[in-house]
Amino acid sequence: IQMTQSPSTLSASVGDRVIITCRASHSISGWLAWYQKKPGKAPKLLIYKASTLESGVPSRFSGSESGTEFTLTINSLQPDDFATYYCQQYNSFTVTFGGGTKVEIK
């Protein structure tokens, strides 16, 4: 199953609302996770089952799904949110990640 993220890069300002999209090549029945990755640091799980927020993750992060299209929304972007975001499908034992979306400072 291929996961296609868009955009690959996004420029935004503190306080903006940011939307990242991930599209699956086949149905994954909502089995999707989102991660935040900063240079030199471990990836951080943000959301699983498309919209369930991992414990401790700020509520400005949210996820949604519509068929094979999934979105990660960051409301009121904070300085700590500038990072690269990845989606991952886990509908099958062979899990796959999206190509990533880098959120840059505008």
Next chain:
Amino acid sequence: QLQLQESGSGLVMPSQTLSLTCSVSGDSITTGEYSWSWIRQPPGKALEWIGYISQRGSTYYNPPLKSRVTMSIDTSKNHFSLNLTSVTAADTAVYFCARGHRGLHPSYYFDYWGHGTLVTVSS
């Protein structure tokens, strides 16, 4: 708080074997029904899952890498390991170990990760 730490050779010659170990602290590697995974990220590229191993030693590898990958687990030392044979420059990447969480889900997402270790394949 669960912590994972990768260790191993940072420079590997082409055609040789890459060997890494992930040491788990903060809880036993046998607690719960989790898998233990390796995931890598080549420079400037996306994350690529390599494989899982269960606490009982059952494994599942990413098909494109399957012929070259072996994973093992040592519950007495609370760590698990990766061997990747016949490496080429394309295997240069930051290698992460991670805990896979499944519960009632069909497969695993990853809730704890190590910080990663850079492995360079070069002569």
